[in-house]
Amino acid sequence: MNSLTRLELARLVAHQLPKQGFVNLGIGAPTSVADYLPSDTSVMLHSENGILNVGPKPAGGEEDLDLINAGKMPVTLARGGSFFDSSLSFSMMRGGHLDIAILGAFQVSQHGDLANWSTGDLNGAPPAIGGAIDLAVGAKQIWVMMEHTTRDAQPRLVERCTLPLTAVGVVAKVFTNLAIIDVTADGFVVQALFEGASLESVQQLTGAPLTPAPALRRFSSDGMLAPSR
Numbered sequence: 079m080n081s082l083t084r085l086e087l088a089r090l091v092a093h094q095l096p097k098q099g100f101v102n103l104g105i106g107a108p109t110s111v112a113d114y115l116p117s118d119t120s121v122m123l124h125s126e127n128g129i130l131n132v133g134p135k136p137a138g139g140e141e142d143l144d145l146i147n148a149g150k151m152p153v154t155l156a157r158g159g160s161f162f163d164s165s166l167s168f169s170m171m172r173g174g175h176l177d178i179a180i181l182g183a184f185q186v187s188q189h190g191d192l193a194n195w196s197t198g199d200l201n202g203a204p205p206a207i208g209g210a211i212d213l214a215v216g217a218k219q220i221w222v223m224m225e226h227t228t229r230d231a232q233p234r235l236v237e238r239c240t241l242p243l244t245a246v247g248v249v250a251k252v253f254t255n256l257a258i259i260d261v262t263a264d265g266f267v268v269q270a271l272f273e274g275a276s277l278e279s280v281q282q283l284t285g286a287p288l289t290p291a292p293a294l295r296r297f298s299s300d301g302m303l304a305p306s307r
Contacts (some may be wrong), residue, residue, distance in 0.1 A: 079279060080275075081226070082256075084255075085110055086301060087253060088114055088223070090297055090301040091108075091180060091253050092115050093116060095111075095121055097118070098119070098121060099121055100130075101180065102125070102171065102180070103124075103132070103147070104180060104213065105149035105182070107182055107223060109147055109151055112153070114301065124170065125147040125153070126167050126209040127146070127147065128163055129153070129161055130160050130162070131155065131158055132153050132154070134154060135151070136154050148208070171209060172216040174217075174218060176217040177217070178219045179214070179217035179220055181210060181213065181221070181222055181223075183224045183252075184197055186222055187237065188237055188265040189238075189247055190248055190249040192222070192245050192246075192248055194244050195208075219250045221251045221252070223253040227283050232285075233283060233285035235252065235266060235284045235286055236285035236286055256271065256283070257270065257272065258297065265286060266288050267288075268291060269291045269294070270294065270295040270296060273296050
Protein backbone atom coordinates (compact mmCIF):
# COMPACT_ATOMS: atom_id res chain seq x y z
CA MET A 79 0.00 0.00 0.00
CA ASN A 80 1.35 3.44 -0.91
CA SER A 81 1.75 5.87 1.94
CA LEU A 82 3.19 9.29 2.76
CA THR A 83 6.88 9.80 3.30
CA ARG A 84 7.92 11.51 6.54
CA LEU A 85 8.36 14.85 4.80
CA GLU A 86 4.99 14.54 3.07
CA LEU A 87 3.46 13.75 6.44
CA ALA A 88 5.07 16.88 7.90
CA ARG A 89 3.57 18.94 5.07
CA LEU A 90 0.14 17.42 5.72
CA VAL A 91 0.34 18.35 9.41
CA ALA A 92 1.57 21.86 8.64
CA HIS A 93 -1.42 22.51 6.41
CA GLN A 94 -3.87 21.33 9.08
CA LEU A 95 -2.70 23.81 11.71
CA PRO A 96 -4.94 26.77 12.47
CA LYS A 97 -3.89 30.08 10.94
CA GLN A 98 -2.63 31.43 14.26
CA GLY A 99 -1.51 30.17 17.62
CA PHE A 100 1.54 28.94 19.49
CA VAL A 101 2.73 25.49 18.50
CA ASN A 102 5.53 23.36 19.92
CA LEU A 103 7.29 20.92 17.61
CA GLY A 104 8.61 17.84 19.37
CA ILE A 105 12.01 16.35 18.75
CA GLY A 106 12.41 14.23 15.63
CA ALA A 107 10.02 14.11 12.69
CA PRO A 108 7.73 16.92 13.97
CA THR A 109 10.53 19.48 13.53
CA SER A 110 10.07 19.17 9.74
CA VAL A 111 6.64 20.80 10.09
CA ALA A 112 8.50 24.14 10.31
CA ASP A 113 9.60 23.74 6.70
CA TYR A 114 6.05 23.52 5.34
CA LEU A 115 4.03 26.21 7.11
CA PRO A 116 1.80 28.01 4.58
CA SER A 117 2.93 31.52 3.65
CA ASP A 118 -0.25 33.08 5.03
CA THR A 119 0.07 31.59 8.52
CA SER A 120 0.58 33.55 11.73
CA VAL A 121 1.50 30.46 13.72
CA MET A 122 4.50 30.94 16.01
CA LEU A 123 6.61 27.85 16.62
CA HIS A 124 8.10 27.18 20.04
CA SER A 125 11.14 25.04 20.80
CA GLU A 126 11.53 23.89 24.39
CA ASN A 127 15.20 24.86 24.53
CA GLY A 128 14.10 28.49 24.54
CA ILE A 129 13.05 29.82 21.13
CA LEU A 130 9.77 31.37 20.06
CA ASN A 131 9.01 31.82 16.36
CA VAL A 132 11.29 29.19 14.91
CA GLY A 133 11.69 29.41 11.15
CA PRO A 134 12.44 26.70 8.57
CA LYS A 135 15.74 24.89 8.51
CA PRO A 136 18.63 26.92 7.09
CA ALA A 137 19.98 26.42 3.60
CA GLY A 138 22.98 24.18 3.28
CA GLY A 139 26.13 26.01 4.32
CA GLU A 140 24.22 28.67 6.26
CA GLU A 141 23.78 26.74 9.50
CA ASP A 142 24.56 28.55 12.76
CA LEU A 143 25.40 25.90 15.35
CA ASP A 144 24.50 28.34 18.12
CA LEU A 145 20.95 28.45 16.75
CA ILE A 146 19.52 24.97 17.24
CA ASN A 147 16.22 23.45 18.30
CA ALA A 148 15.61 21.04 21.19
CA GLY A 149 16.76 18.19 18.98
CA LYS A 150 20.07 19.98 18.36
CA MET A 151 19.19 20.55 14.71
CA PRO A 152 20.12 23.91 13.14
CA VAL A 153 17.10 26.19 12.66
CA THR A 154 16.42 29.77 11.64
CA LEU A 155 14.64 32.49 13.55
CA ALA A 156 11.55 34.03 11.95
CA ARG A 157 10.93 37.76 12.15
CA GLY A 158 10.03 38.81 15.69
CA GLY A 159 11.51 35.65 17.19
CA SER A 160 12.98 35.63 20.67
CA PHE A 161 15.15 33.62 23.03
CA PHE A 162 14.67 32.85 26.72
CA ASP A 163 15.90 30.50 29.41
CA SER A 164 14.60 27.03 30.23
CA SER A 165 12.59 28.16 33.25
CA LEU A 166 10.49 30.52 31.11
CA SER A 167 10.24 27.97 28.30
CA PHE A 168 8.92 25.29 30.64
CA SER A 169 6.57 27.80 32.24
CA MET A 170 5.06 28.31 28.80
CA MET A 171 4.75 24.54 28.38
CA ARG A 172 3.28 23.78 31.80
CA GLY A 173 1.19 26.90 32.08
CA GLY A 174 -1.21 26.27 29.21
CA HIS A 175 0.30 28.92 26.95
CA LEU A 176 0.85 26.60 23.97
CA ASP A 177 -2.16 25.89 21.79
CA ILE A 178 -0.82 22.69 20.21
CA ALA A 179 2.17 20.41 20.76
CA ILE A 180 3.03 18.09 17.87
CA LEU A 181 4.83 15.01 19.17
CA GLY A 182 6.08 11.72 17.84
CA ALA A 183 4.93 8.52 19.51
CA PHE A 184 5.60 4.82 19.78
CA GLN A 185 1.97 4.06 20.69
CA VAL A 186 -1.32 5.91 21.11
CA SER A 187 -4.30 4.21 22.71
CA GLN A 188 -7.94 4.60 21.73
CA HIS A 189 -8.37 6.55 24.98
CA GLY A 190 -5.67 9.07 24.02
CA ASP A 191 -2.90 7.63 26.19
CA LEU A 192 0.54 8.55 24.89
CA ALA A 193 3.71 6.41 24.97
CA ASN A 194 6.62 8.21 23.36
CA TRP A 195 9.70 8.00 25.54
CA SER A 196 10.75 4.35 25.86
CA THR A 197 10.37 1.19 23.83
CA GLY A 198 11.58 -0.83 26.79
CA ASP A 199 14.51 -1.99 24.66
CA LEU A 200 17.61 -1.89 26.82
CA ASN A 201 19.95 -2.63 23.92
CA GLY A 202 19.75 0.81 22.33
CA ALA A 203 20.37 4.34 23.50
CA PRO A 204 19.03 5.11 26.98
CA PRO A 205 15.50 6.59 26.88
CA ALA A 206 15.13 10.26 27.67
CA ILE A 207 11.72 11.72 28.29
CA GLY A 208 12.90 15.36 28.09
CA GLY A 209 10.04 17.84 28.16
CA ALA A 210 7.44 15.46 26.72
CA ILE A 211 5.53 15.12 29.99
CA ASP A 212 5.39 18.88 30.44
CA LEU A 213 4.11 19.32 26.90
CA ALA A 214 1.67 16.42 27.16
CA VAL A 215 -0.08 17.83 30.22
CA GLY A 216 0.47 21.54 29.56
CA ALA A 217 -0.42 22.17 25.92
CA LYS A 218 -4.08 22.75 25.10
CA GLN A 219 -4.01 20.05 22.40
CA ILE A 220 -1.65 17.18 21.68
CA TRP A 221 -1.27 16.12 18.07
CA VAL A 222 0.78 13.06 17.23
CA MET A 223 2.51 12.37 13.92
CA MET A 224 3.97 8.91 13.41
CA GLU A 225 4.17 5.94 11.10
CA HIS A 226 0.96 3.89 11.22
CA THR A 227 2.91 0.74 12.14
CA THR A 228 6.32 -0.22 13.48
CA ARG A 229 9.11 -1.49 11.23
CA ASP A 230 7.88 -5.03 11.84
CA ALA A 231 4.30 -4.06 10.95
CA GLN A 232 2.96 -3.95 14.49
CA PRO A 233 0.21 -1.37 15.08
CA ARG A 234 1.04 1.85 16.87
CA LEU A 235 -2.63 2.72 17.30
CA VAL A 236 -3.83 0.31 19.95
CA GLU A 237 -6.61 -0.39 22.41
CA ARG A 238 -4.20 -0.17 25.35
CA CYS A 239 -0.56 0.94 25.35
CA THR A 240 1.93 -1.74 26.34
CA LEU A 241 4.90 0.64 26.53
CA PRO A 242 5.67 3.04 29.40
CA LEU A 243 3.24 5.94 29.31
CA THR A 244 4.14 9.57 28.97
CA ALA A 245 0.64 10.83 29.85
CA VAL A 246 -2.91 9.50 30.09
CA GLY A 247 -5.79 10.62 27.88
CA VAL A 248 -4.07 13.61 26.29
CA VAL A 249 -3.91 12.92 22.53
CA ALA A 250 -6.55 14.71 20.48
CA LYS A 251 -5.49 13.93 16.92
CA VAL A 252 -3.15 11.50 15.17
CA PHE A 253 -1.57 11.95 11.75
CA THR A 254 -0.06 8.84 10.22
CA ASN A 255 1.27 8.04 6.77
CA LEU A 256 -2.15 6.55 6.02
CA ALA A 257 -4.81 8.47 7.92
CA ILE A 258 -5.90 11.45 10.00
CA ILE A 259 -7.62 10.17 13.12
CA ASP A 260 -9.36 11.98 15.97
CA VAL A 261 -9.28 10.47 19.45
CA THR A 262 -12.78 10.76 20.88
CA ALA A 263 -14.70 9.47 23.85
CA ASP A 264 -15.87 6.69 21.53
CA GLY A 265 -12.38 5.77 20.34
CA PHE A 266 -10.60 6.39 17.03
CA VAL A 267 -12.60 8.26 14.40
CA VAL A 268 -11.03 8.42 10.95
CA GLN A 269 -11.37 11.89 9.44
CA ALA A 270 -9.36 11.27 6.27
CA LEU A 271 -7.52 8.51 4.43
CA PHE A 272 -4.54 8.64 2.08
CA GLU A 273 -5.51 8.30 -1.56
CA GLY A 274 -5.75 4.63 -2.52
CA ALA A 275 -6.13 3.38 1.07
CA SER A 276 -9.39 1.81 2.15
CA LEU A 277 -10.83 1.86 5.64
CA GLU A 278 -10.64 -1.93 5.70
CA SER A 279 -6.96 -2.04 4.76
CA VAL A 280 -6.04 0.60 7.36
CA GLN A 281 -8.11 -1.24 9.97
CA GLN A 282 -5.98 -4.33 9.40
CA LEU A 283 -2.92 -2.29 10.39
CA THR A 284 -4.58 -0.86 13.50
CA GLY A 285 -4.85 -2.43 16.94
CA ALA A 286 -8.20 -0.88 17.87
CA PRO A 287 -11.53 -0.32 16.14
CA LEU A 288 -11.75 2.52 13.61
CA THR A 289 -14.95 4.44 13.01
CA PRO A 290 -15.28 6.51 9.82
CA ALA A 291 -16.35 10.12 10.21
CA PRO A 292 -19.67 10.98 8.55
CA ALA A 293 -17.79 13.00 5.91
CA LEU A 294 -14.69 10.88 5.40
CA ARG A 295 -12.16 12.78 3.31
CA ARG A 296 -9.05 12.01 1.26
CA PHE A 297 -5.58 13.53 1.27
CA SER A 298 -2.78 13.23 -1.23
CA SER A 299 1.00 13.36 -1.11
CA ASP A 300 0.95 17.14 -1.57
CA GLY A 301 -0.47 17.39 1.95
CA MET A 302 -3.81 18.76 0.84
CA LEU A 303 -7.24 17.48 1.83
CA ALA A 304 -9.84 16.94 -0.87
CA PRO A 305 -13.03 18.99 -0.37
CA SER A 306 -15.80 17.38 1.67
CA ARG A 307 -18.60 15.80 -0.30
